[in-house]
Amino acid sequence: MKSIGVLTSGGDSPGMNAAVRAVVRKAIYHNLNVYGIYQGYAGLMDGNIKKMELGSVGDIIHRGGTVLYTARSEQFKALEGQQKGMEQLKKHGIEGLVVIGGDGSYRGAQKLTEHGFPCIGLPGTIDNDIPGTDYTIGFNTALHTVIDAIDKIRDTATSHERTFIIEVMGRHAGDIALWAGLAGGAETIIIPEIDYKLADVVGRIQNGQKRGKKHTIIVLAEGVSNGIDFAKRIEQETNLETRVSVLGHIQRGGTPTAFDRVLASRMGGHAVELLMSGKAGRAVGMERNMLVDYSFDEVFSMPHKVDESMYRLSQELSI
Template sequence: MKKIAVLTSGGDSPGMNAAVRAVVRKGIHDGIEVYGIYQGYAGLMEGNIKKLELGSVGDIIHRGGTILYTARSEEFKKDESQHKAIKNLRDLGIEGLVVIGGDGSYRGAAKLTEKGFPCIGLPGTIDNDIPGTDYTIGFDTALNTVIESIDKIRDTATSHDRTFIIEVMGRHAGDIALFAGLSVGAETILIPERQYELDSVVKKLNKGIERGKKHSIIVLAEGVCSANELAQKMKEKYSLETRISVLGHMQRGGSPTGFDRVLASRLGARAVELLQEGKSGRAIGMQKQQIVDHDIIEILKQKDPLPEGVYKLSQELSI
């Protein structure tokens, strides 16, 4: 294999740049030309493809976001658009593609693989919701961003005897809320994977008040409901006043942690190796500290399981 390409797609996550850097530098080290595709699958259809050199990825390992930019593309779901994308790659002599992103990005890679173009998927998403890997690129950084923010909010909650509802990202997966809630000692953690009863939430808050506790933190994944909605329900039904904080897109940004930089580097380098080995349609991840790869079609059929041990522990410690 003489030429490969790399793109980032879907929501950005800290560590994407480290992964791009690894693909480029590992490729050049092994005598391969590496091309960057700008603006994700939209850029691939438009032919927005440029050759990358060592200097192209210099001084980016510590930067959040993605130098290749990213975009969501409904157009790419069409069969003719996928054929156009493959033609653009083959016209440049590119023989393999590394896709960095979440499940939507994986679906695009799977479609190209089915049409005969070799693709390798890297899990780049803060949600940590991709099967076949213990951690996704960007999750650790987002988690630490949330922890730092909640620690600061707790200072205010303590000073004013307030109950705060902290809304974090996670429409379908509650990993950020769960791990952050456990890390900051939240009194209540609400995630999409588990039903909740408002009575139980308020009962726990009142139990804390009875033993002299004057402030509480509720960590809420956006997939459950909005912080405003939860606050309104608590006020209407129980006359409980709360304060809310929606962390929003700040969770996506920032310099990646050491863990995310190393993870991204290991996965990016392995992607290049798999393409050289003639592999296609593989999704790379890390399980039990080992780099592994799975059939990308099978990965898309699976549902990422909730870490039951972590959830159970969070319930036991938040009494």
């Protein structure tokens, strides 16, 4: 293999740039040509491809987002779109591809691999919802962003003696809500993976009031409900003034933490090594601080799980 490509796809996440940098510089170190593909799979089909040099990724390790830009493409889900992409890869002499993104990005990479074009996937998503890895690139940074917001909101909640609903991202996964809620001392954490009863949430608020507690922080994963609807239900049951903070896309931005930079760098370097060794259709992960890789089929067959012991601990600590 003499030439490889790299692209970022789907939602951006802090640390993607560190991963791109690692892929480019690792490839050049081993005398490979490396090409950046801009705007994800859409850019691949359009031939928006440029050769990368060492300087192309200089001074980006600390930047959030992705210098390669990103986009979602419905067209690439069809065979015709995939064929257009492969034609562009062949045109530029690219023999292997590193795809940085989430579940949808992996499925595109799997299709290319099935058509005979070797791809390696890196888990770039703040949601931490990709099986086969303990952490995804960007999760740690998003977590710090949410915790910072919770700390600030708690000041206002205390001052005004109010109940606050903080809605966080995660799609259908509750990792951000669980980790941020535990770290932020939330009274209640609501995630898609574990059923809840509104009566229990209300009871926790009322028990706090009985012992003199003047405010409540509830962290709500977006995969369960939207914050406004949930706040209305709380107000109906408690007659307490309730406020909602939807953190939204602020969770995706910002300077990546040292953890995410190191994670992305290690994963990016490993992806190049896999391509050089003739591997294809593999998803890179990190388990117990060790680099691992699974086939895309294995990743898609694994269920996403949260640490239920952490959830139980959060309930025990917020009595």
